[in-house]
Amino acid sequence: MSNMENHFNLVQEPWIPVAGIGRVGLRKIFENPQYRSLGGHPVQRIALMKLLLAIAQAAATPADEQAWRSLGAEGLARSCLAYLDRWHEYFYLYGERPFLQMPAVRAAALQRYGAVLPEISTGNTTVLSHGQVERRLDDGEKALLLVSLMAFALSGKKTDNSVVLTPGYAGKRNDKGKPSSSKPGPAVAHMGLLHSFLIGSNLQETLWLNLLTDRQVEQAMIFPGGVGTAPWECMPVGEDCPVAQDLKQSLMGRLVPLCRFCLLAEEGLHYSEGLAHAGYKEGVYDPSMAVNHSGKEPKALWVDPEKRPWRELTSLLGFIEQGHPRGFQSLQLRAGLDRARDVTKVFAIWSGGLRVSSNAGEQYASGVDDFVESQVWLHSNMLGEPWLIHLKMEMNALGELAKKLYGRVMAFFKEQNVDGGKLATQASTLFWQLCERHFQQLVDACEPDEQGAEQRRQLRLIFAGYVQQAYDRFCPKETARQLDAWAKCRPNNSKYLRQEA
Numbered sequence: 417m418s419n420m421e422n423h424f425n426l427v428q429e430p431w432i433p434v435a436g437i438g439r440v441g442l443r444k445i446f447e448n449p450q451y452r453s454l455g456g457h458p459v460q461r462i463a464l465m466k467l468l469l470a471i472a473q474a475a476a477t478p479a480d481e482q483a484w485r486s487l488g489a490e491g492l493a494r495s496c497l498a499y500l501d502r503w504h505e506y507f508y509l510y511g512e513r514p515f516l517q518m519p520a521v522r523a524a525a526l527q528r529y530g531a532v533l534p535e536i537s538t539g540n541t542t543v544l545s546h547g548q549v550e551r552r553l554d555d556g557e558k559a560l561l562l563v564s565l566m567a568f569a570l571s572g573k574k575t576d577n578s579v580v581l582t583p584g585y586a587g588k589r590n591d592k593g594k595p596s597s598s599k600p601g602p603a604v605a606h607m608g609l610l611h612s613f614l615i616g617s618n619l620q621e622t623l624w625l626n627l628l629t630d631r632q633v634e635q636a637m638i639f640p641g642g643v644g645t646a647p648w649e650c651m652p653v654g655e656d657c658p659v660a661q662d663l664k665q666s667l668m669g670r671l672v673p674l675c676r677f678c679l680l681a682e683e684g685l686h687y688s689e690g691l692a693h694a695g696y697k698e699g700v701y702d703p704s705m706a707v708n709h710s711g712k713e714p715k716a717l718w719v720d721p722e723k724r725p726w727r728e729l730t731s732l733l734g735f736i737e738q739g740h741p742r743g744f745q746s747l748q749l750r751a752g753l754d755r756a757r758d759v760t761k762v763f764a765i766w767s768g769g770l771r772v773s774s775n776a777g778e779q780y781a782s783g784v785d786d787f788v789e790s791q792v793w794l795h796s797n798m799l800g801e802p803w804l805i806h807l808k809m810e811m812n813a814l815g816e817l818a819k820k821l822y823g824r825v826m827a828f829f830k831e832q833n834v835d836g837g838k839l840a841t842q843a844s845t846l847f848w849q850l851c852e853r854h855f856q857q858l859v860d861a862c863e864p865d866e867q868g869a870e871q872r873r874q875l876r877l878i879f880a881g882y883v884q885q886a887y888d889r890f891c892p893k894e895t896a897r898q899l900d901a902w903a904k905c906r907p908n909n910s911k912y913l914r915q916e917a
Contacts, residue, residue, distance in 0.1 A: 422511035424555045427500050429509075431556035432464060434619070439556055442471070442500055442507065446493040451619045456560070458768035458789045459534075462603065462611045462704070463564040465626075470671040472623050474646040475499035480631045481755065489616070489624040506648045509559050509680065515648055516562055518677040518690075524576035527687040529553050531574055532565060534770060534781040558680055567603035567702075569676045570772060570779035574598070579688045581677070582654030587692050597777040598689040601675040603702055604779070605695060608719040608771040611704040612732055614752045615764035615791065625756050625763065628703065632751045633667055638700050641665030647672050652691070660691050669693065670702050703751070706732055706744040717744050718771070719788055722845060725767035726790035726855050730808045732765065737801050757796040764793045792856060798863045806862035810872060814851060814879060817912060818844045821883050824907045828891045831901035843890040850882040880909040 430439035433455030445451065445468065454461045476495035478484040487495070500507070509515050530550030553561065577588040577595035590596040603609060614625040633639055644666020652660035652674065663669035673693050679686040694700040696707050696716050706717040706728075717728060734743040735750055749765065756763045768789030772779045822840045829836025854875055861871035884907065893902040 420512060422505070422508040424509040424559070425504065426507040426509060426515060426559055427504055429556065429559075431559040433460070433560070443497065445619060446496040446500070449490075449493070449618050449620050452617075453615065453619060453622070458787045459568050459770050460560060460564055461789075462613075462768065463567055464560075465613055465622075466567060466603075466671045466702075466704075467563050468623055469626055470646055470668055471496055471499065472627050473643055473667065473671070474649070476627075477643050478627070478629045480629050484624075484627065484629050484755070485759070487624070487627075489618075489621045492624045492627065493620045503649065509555060509562075513651075514680070515559075516566060516651075516672065516674065517679050518581070518651070519679060520581055520653070521579055521677040521679050521686050521688050524579040524677075524679075524686040524688040526681060526684045527574055527576075528684045529558070529561065532569065532685070532687065533561065534570060534772065562678060562680065562685075563672075565601070565676050565678060567601045567673045567675065568770070569598070569601040570604065571598050571600040571774065572778040572780075575676065575687050575689045577689050579677075580655065582656040582660070585654065585656045587655060588689050599675075599692055600772075600779055602670065602673050602693040602695065604770070604772060605716065606774070608769050608785075609702070609705050610717045610719050610725060610728065610767055610769045611702065612706065612725075612746050612749055612765060612767040613704055614749065614756050615766045616756070616760060617762075621760070625752050625760075626748055628667065628747075628751060632747075636703075636747050636751075638747075639665065639667045639670070641669070642667070644668035647674055655689070655691060664691060664693055664700075667703070670700070703747040706746040706749075708744045710743065715744075719769040721771050721784055721786040721788055724788055724790050724848070724852065726792055726852060727811070727848070728767065729765065729792055729859075730804065730811050732767070733804055736799075736804045753799075757799055760796055762793055762795050764791050766791045792859055794859065802864040803862050806864060806868070806872070807859065810858055810862065810875075813876075813912060813915065817879060817883050817909070818847055820907055820909075821847055821886055824887060824905050825890055827905040828887075828901050831905065832897065839890045843886045846889060847882055847886040850885065851879055854878060876913055876915075880913055883907050883909055 426441065427443050428441045430441055432440055432445060434440050434451050435453045435455045437451060454464050472492055476487060476492055478487050506513065507515055575598035577598060580588055588596055616622040616625050630643065633643055641662055644662060646668055647663060650659055652663065654660060663674065674690045675693065677688045677690040696705065696714050701707055708715040731744045732746055732749055735745060766789065770781065770787050771785045772781050773783065773785055822844045825840035825843045826836050829839065858875055861868050861875060887907055891902050893899040
């Protein structure tokens with residue numbers, strides 16, 4: 417079938433992974449309230465969430481909180497279905513007006529699909545599992561890749577930046593006038609940004625909880641163009657045309673950034689750098705990002721595979737405390753937390769992303785780089801400053817336990833004149849992995865009452881046991897010398913257990 421013929425419409429065709437269901441089309445997302453959450457790996461989930469929110473914002477951006485509450489999750493779903501009917505012809509993956517693609521970029525070199533997938537091994541990269549082997553993609557997988565590339569494309573030389581669609585645009589050339597390496601997508605930036613969303617009882621409620629009002633967008637003062645126009649309604653014709661300039665100033669331009677100009681083909685895609693968005697240091701960033709403005713220059717919260725997102729919960733919710741100095745702020749969480757607390761009995765905070773490395777401008781996922789995600793459920797009736805203070809105390813105490821464990825393992829190997837740095841790090845990592853099993857219980861136990869205090873005391877016994885477990889795992893006692901060092905350096909957690917929980 418010719419790519420000029422309209423086919424594979426994303427409204428009806430199955431391409432969006434839904435947990436426990438499989439792949440579905442856009443219409444079914446808004447028709448079925450029983451769908452609980454998106455599937456796929458963290459980058460796909462973030463990219464799809466941003467796309468669905470862009471559709472929701474285009475269909476029914478409420479003026480203020482009162483209008484948002486009146487809309488409701490069901491009202492939002494109905495508005496989105498009506499919107500998809502109205503713009504149905506603009507959601508064909510192939511045709512004269514292919515979804516989120518630029519037919520004019522056909523002159524760009526063809527790039528293999530596997531080359532733009534961070535989890536796929538290409539070139540001389542070592543293959544560690546079958547999942548890293550490049551395979552043929554079907555149309556649904558190509559659609560998912562296309563949406564992901566709009567925000568999460570990695571920097572490097574894979575783009576053909578010799579193709580420039582805006583006459584005189586110099587953003588795709590280096591100082592010598594030659595085609596430059598592409599910049600990373602705005603949802604990735606330098607190392608991989610951490611993104612967070614509120615999660616409701618089903619996918620439709622999740623979209624409603626994360627929907628921003630005109631008033632919230634105005635108050636955020638990071639989108640001069642306001643909500644803006646969805647890019648599929650009016651695609652840019654170049655990197656710096658008037659439409660492109662509007663997108664770079666609007667919320668829509670951050671939800672679907674078009675950071676790559678693509679055109680899908682049978683064996684690959686024509687691939688060039690698209691819109692160059694300003695970064696968080698210039699004051700523009702995704703609502704789902706967390707940025708700290710309290711220092712001399714803004715700092716972003718990055719993905720760290722060795723510090724999973726659940727350990728950042730107290731930082732992400734720091735704004736709950738009265739008089740708390742400004743720390744990391746996520747517009748998505750700050751705008752939605754109070755409303756979620758008011759309209760639901762329980763909701764979750766999901767955080768995730770991809771850590772990447774870079775060398776000479778080329779980004780890739782290698783070594784310890786990985787996808788990360790965490791989801792923590794919160795009860796609306798206990799969420800407040802006293803709860804957060806208790807949780808911060810417990811997390812700080814766990815941090816001290818991890819430091820003590822690291823020091824004790826180092827001391828064990830020092831007794832034997834051996835460098836134990838790597839094993840001490842592994843012991844600390846194991847401790848945090850073991851603690852993660854009980855983090856949801858800890859969150860639930862931080863209510864400021866006697867029952868919560870007793871639950872925290874019981875959890876402290878478990879966490880103290882994990883210190884000993886990790887120590888024993890990496891500090892053997894098979895010889896007399898090892899046994900002597902093991903006993904001498906063994907962690908003492910009595911102070912931690914005596915502290916007020």
